[in-house]
Amino acid sequence: METIHKDRTYSIRQLSKEFDVTARALRFYEDKGLISPERKGQTRLYSARDRARLQLILRGKRLGFSLIEIHEILDLYTPKDHGTAQMRATLAKYRGQIETLKRQREDIEAAIKDMAEGCVWLEDQIHQHEAEASN
């Protein structure tokens, strides 16, 4: 194992190229409190942790969550408090989020099913059409 991995930092360009988002978007996410890269003087230095958070942000976006919702989800990923009551509350949020995701998964599966059936029907039609044409 090399030592290089955990302490690597990324420039704003590197990250924006890697994930195909604009630098503007990254600064915007920072503005909204979703990421907080360090600074070397003026310029931003993104850590591996920042990079991971960005991945979560983008996944959230692909799933149709707003930046505010994503912010709340990110909060679930950042361990902070240690009171039992707080931990129970956090646990409840986790579970709520899981329920949300499961409902979404059902939507997706219904959509996939619909589309797959449409495929079958269409393939069938095409075959019939071809059979007709060859007579």
Next chain:
Amino acid sequence: METIHKDRTYSIRQLSKEFDVTARALRFYEDKGLISPERKGQTRLYSARDRARLQLILRGKRLGFSLIEIHEILDLYTPKDHGTAQMRATLAKYRGQIETLKRQREDIEAAIKDMAEGCVWLEDQIHQHEAEASN
């Protein structure tokens, strides 16, 4: 079986209450060409088909698609042309859509997995905390 089912129509209020969207939204969707209810004079009359389309629209929204994307998806649901070439093209779109949905499903499953692991960890922490407290 009763005869009442297929020919029922819905007012804009009925639909908006049933699906918990505003009348404004329904008119907006119409403006964008997503639904086309008939008119009795001025007022809109939504058919069972319109209702079904609305369900698809809302599902699309829950999955994070834009109205434009939803419009394209709705097009896939409305059979229209009969040329073999067109049907092949449509089939390709179906398949593309399925791929999109499958990628989304993978995102969701990853998210669910993350959250579930977080749950386990949290439950563990809470148990340890309680064990400590009882000594």
Next chain:
DNA sequence: CATAATCTTTACGTTGACGTCAATGTAAAG
């Protein structure tokens, strides 16, 4: 050293998806 390439902040512009308000129409109830 000059200049080009990147970075920064500030600020205004844009697009999507509606909300809200005004002015008006119409249909059922009392």
Next chain:
DNA sequence: CTTTACATTGACGTCAACGTAAAGATTATG
């Protein structure tokens, strides 16, 4: 027939999520 309730079409407002352009600071390169 008047009131009450819900319908319609504009037109403008709003919020999120960036895009874009301006102007300056810093770093890299010939």
